[in-house]
Amino acid sequence: MKFILIPDSFKGTLSSTQICGIIHEKVQKHFPGSETVSVPVADGGEGSVDAFIAAVGGEKVTVTVKNPYFEDMEAYYGLIDAGETAVVEMACCAGLPLVEDRKDPNLTTTYGVGQLILAAAKSGAKKIIVGLGGSSTNDGGCGAAAAIGVKFYDKDGKEFVPTGGTTIDIAKIDLSGRDASLKDMEIVTMCDIDNPMYGPTGAAHVFAPQKGADETTVLTLDEGIKNLSRVIAETTGKDISEVPGTGAAGAMGAGMIAFFDSRLQMGIQTVLDTVKFDEMIKDADYIFTGEGKLDSQSLRGKVVIGIAERAKKQSKNVIAVVGGANDKEIDAAYEMGVTAVFPINRLPEDFSVSRYHSEESLAYTVDNILRIIK
Amino acid sequence: MKFILIPDSFKGTLSSTQICGIIHEKVQKHFPGSETVSVPVADGGEGSVDAFIAAVGGEKVTVTVKNPYFEDMEAYYGLIDAGETAVVEMACCAGLPLVEDRKDPNLTTTYGVGQLILAAAKSGAKKIIVGLGGSSTNDGGCGAAAAIGVKFYDKDGKEFVPTGGTTIDIAKIDLSGRDASLKDMEIVTMCDIDNPMYGPTGAAHVFAPQKGADETTVLTLDEGIKNLSRVIAETTGKDISEVPGTGAAGAMGAGMIAFFDSRLQMGIQTVLDTVKFDEMIKDADYIFTGEGKLDSQSLRGKVVIGIAERAKKQSKNVIAVVGGANDKEIDAAYEMGVTAVFPINRLPEDFSVSRYHSEESLAYTVDNILRIIK
Numbered sequence: 001m002k003f004i005l006i007p008d009s010f011k012g013t014l015s016s017t018q019i020c021g022i023i024h025e026k027v028q029k030h031f032p033g034s035e036t037v038s039v040p041v042a043d044g045g046e047g048s049v050d051a052f053i054a055a056v057g058g059e060k061v062t063v064t065v066k067n068p069y070f071e072d073m074e075a076y077y078g079l080i081d082a083g084e085t086a087v088v089e090m091a092c093c094a095g096l097p098l099v100e101d102r103k104d105p106n107l108t109t110t111y112g113v114g115q116l117i118l119a120a121a122k123s124g125a126k127k128i129i130v131g132l133g134g135s136s137t138n139d140g141g142c143g144a145a146a147a148i149g150v151k152f153y154d155k156d157g158k159e160f161v162p163t164g165g166t167t168i169d170i171a172k173i174d175l176s177g178r179d180a181s182l183k184d185m186e187i188v189t190m191c192d193i194d195n196p197m198y199g200p201t202g203a204a205h206v207f208a209p210q211k212g213a214d215e216t217t218v219l220t221l222d223e224g225i226k227n228l229s230r231v232i233a234e235t236t237g238k239d240i241s242e243v244p245g246t247g248a249a250g251a252m253g254a255g256m257i258a259f260f261d262s263r264l265q266m267g268i269q270t271v272l273d274t275v276k277f278d279e280m281i282k283d284a285d286y287i288f289t290g291e292g293k294l295d296s297q298s299l300r301g302k303v304v305i306g307i308a309e310r311a312k313k314q315s316k317n318v319i320a321v322v323g324g325a326n327d328k329e330i331d332a333a334y335e336m337g338v339t340a341v342f343p344i345n346r347l348p349e350d351f352s353v354s355r356y357h358s359e360e361s362l363a364y365t366v367d368n369i370l371r372i373i374k
Numbered sequence: 375m376k377f378i379l380i381p382d383s384f385k386g387t388l389s390s391t392q393i394c395g396i397i398h399e400k401v402q403k404h405f406p407g408s409e410t411v412s413v414p415v416a417d418g419g420e421g422s423v424d425a426f427i428a429a430v431g432g433e434k435v436t437v438t439v440k441n442p443y444f445e446d447m448e449a450y451y452g453l454i455d456a457g458e459t460a461v462v463e464m465a466c467c468a469g470l471p472l473v474e475d476r477k478d479p480n481l482t483t484t485y486g487v488g489q490l491i492l493a494a495a496k497s498g499a500k501k502i503i504v505g506l507g508g509s510s511t512n513d514g515g516c517g518a519a520a521a522i523g524v525k526f527y528d529k530d531g532k533e534f535v536p537t538g539g540t541t542i543d544i545a546k547i548d549l550s551g552r553d554a555s556l557k558d559m560e561i562v563t564m565c566d567i568d569n570p571m572y573g574p575t576g577a578a579h580v581f582a583p584q585k586g587a588d589e590t591t592v593l594t595l596d597e598g599i600k601n602l603s604r605v606i607a608e609t610t611g612k613d614i615s616e617v618p619g620t621g622a623a624g625a626m627g628a629g630m631i632a633f634f635d636s637r638l639q640m641g642i643q644t645v646l647d648t649v650k651f652d653e654m655i656k657d658a659d660y661i662f663t664g665e666g667k668l669d670s671q672s673l674r675g676k677v678v679i680g681i682a683e684r685a686k687k688q689s690k691n692v693i694a695v696v697g698g699a700n701d702k703e704i705d706a707a708y709e710m711g712v713t714a715v716f717p718i719n720r721l722p723e724d725f726s727v728s729r730y731h732s733e734e735s736l737a738y739t740v741d742n743i744l745r746i747i748k
Contacts, residue, residue, distance in 0.1 A: 334745070340746040343719060346699045347698040372693065
């Protein structure tokens with residue numbers, strides 16, 4: 001028997017790696033000696049480099065880059081696929097935990113992320129995967145762009161590196177100085193959210209408050225990103241402000257498109273491509289996946305459905321273990337390739353209580369699923 | 375495919391009959407045309423006669439008997455098994471709902487239960503099943519005994535029919551006048567609790583408060599049952615006061631043994647014998663059962679385990695759907711014959727919230743179990 005274990009994390013309780021470990025143990029208990037392949041799913045946020053390396057092997061390369069306050073720090077990127085592919089996670093040098101009590105999206109920068117991408121490009125990788133998420137910034141990726149040679153000018157023609165508070169001052173962008181090592185580089189940006197650059201559902205309004213912005217700051221940040229969008233359109237001829245995902249990670253999604261010629265892609269698709277999932281499942285008997293909550297959001301291509309759609313093409317069984325299932329909303333999941341869905345709640349308890357037993361609850365549920373399979 | 379559906383009720387949310395209906399519907403959805411046999415499990419309480427009739431066919435016979443206040447009422451017993459077996463449920467003429475705002479275990483009687491048993495015996499039945507539970511009484515079954523000819527005397531030699539408040543006055547019991555129709559009758563009393571006749575875990579202390587007894591009344595009721603126990607021992611030569619279950623239904627358990635020569639038996643065993651379960655499952659593929667909560671209590675032979683132990687002898691799959699599972703306590707369940715246990719909680723919600731979705735939650739869970747079987 002061959003089992004593929006490829007769950008998303010249960011946000012706030014169990015990491016994807018932990019979940020793989022728990023399922024693996026139960027599979028070995030009920031089907032000793034069977035083959036299990038564990039693929040912790042990277043979501044683009046903190047831990048994504050580790051997840052990719054755990055899934056397919058590889059190494060971490062340490063680089064000194066700028067932190068959110070333009071101070072030097074040690075960060076890293078991952079090299080997988082025999083060095084052909086590099087993985088950069090934004091959180092490792094622009095993440096919210098790094099700023100501690102200095103949260104201020106007016107001042108923070110993604111400069112280090114650009115440095116990491118540049119270092120990865122110079123390593124000889126042919127493809128770079130960039131994970132967004134967990135950022136402390138709202139600079140539209142201008143910092144990262146500056147690090148690879150993009151130049152920003154204010155109305156007086158003075159060059160500067162825009163941060164959240166100064167994107168409003170951008171009058172002109174010059175893309176011509178981009179580092180040559182990025183020419184024709186394939187850059188894929190993992191992005192699971194749909195938010196546009198600005199406006200009520202844009203980067204500032206939805207995400208800046210958790211980065212330390214008060215109401216007034218949210219409004220000025222939003223105006224800044226709107227200005228950036230306008231200058232990008234003038235510079236490139238393309239208005240990308242409404243492209244879904246451009247508002248991700250302080251509008252870093254927009255920056256990845258405009259300054260890095262990247263495309264945004266659902267994270268799970270990037271993972272499945274990278275681990276060569278279609279090949280991997282050819283001789284698999286069961287695929288175990290999971291998500292914190294399966295609901296109408298999930299149907300839009302998050303982890304479980306992303307996996308199910310590929311598994312369906314090979315008529316493989318996909319069993320999802322979930323923290324919760326809103327069954328009214330997920331009827332379509334079965335048609336999309338999910339065989340069965342099992343919530344892990346052993347007792348009728350509120351999440352505030354049950355969250356502390358997530359590990360046992362998952363183990364228990366998987367145990368019983370395997371008993372029935374057996 | 376053949377499916378046996380034999381769940382206990384989920385107390386307070388779903389009846390056994392409802393659960394059978396929900397599972398039946400899902401089985402027909404995923405395995406159209408398959409055979410399903412539904413056995414709503416009688417627990418001895420209200421609805422037990424209907425449950426037996428639903429499971430094996432039969433008829434209800436109406437009889438005029440005394441209610442808890444010695445007033446005439448219409449009650450019934452069931453005749454199943456071509457009239458060979460009668461089923462009496464105590465609740466139908468001595469139940470707590472019958473006394474409404476007149477709750478007083480000092481005054482209430484089981485007299486009508488004795489009349490029902492007598493009527494059942496005279497119908498020609500060879501065996502009588504008596505379900506305890508849901509009673510308004512604490513008379514030790516003395517009322518029922520009086521109805522079949524047992525005589526109780528006080529210290530002055532005066533005959534009377536003891537109720538909860540007057541069992542303390544019993545000085546002598548004469549069993550010689552018992553109705554001849556009960557001679558050699560097989561009477562099985564369904565009883566799932568272990569309480570002794572009196573003392574801290576006895577009938578009065580544990581159950582009388584919900585029947586309307588205040589603290590003082592509990593103490594006098596307890597003394598009364600202790601006195602009854604003493605006189606029974608004098609009369610029969612046997613002290614049954616510590617026999618598990620004698621404290622059931624206001625010490626009706628004791629009365630069934632002492633006055634009716636009955637044996638107490640776990641309800642599920644009575645149901646399984648009556649429906650000829652061992653025969654029924656011979657060609658079954660799956661047995662679905664369930665309980666409100668599976669915990670260490672359940673392991674002592676309640677519905678799920680009672681079924682599993684018999685199914686194990688024929689190596690049949692037993693799938694339990696439950697309102698909750700305390701997995702730390704139920705490891706032994708698998709060895710006892712349970713294949714797998716699935717709690718029905720789709721979301722991490724407290725019972726106060728989830729109880730209102732029990733029907734959908736059960737349907738959802740069974741649906742997914744069947745998807746995995748398929």
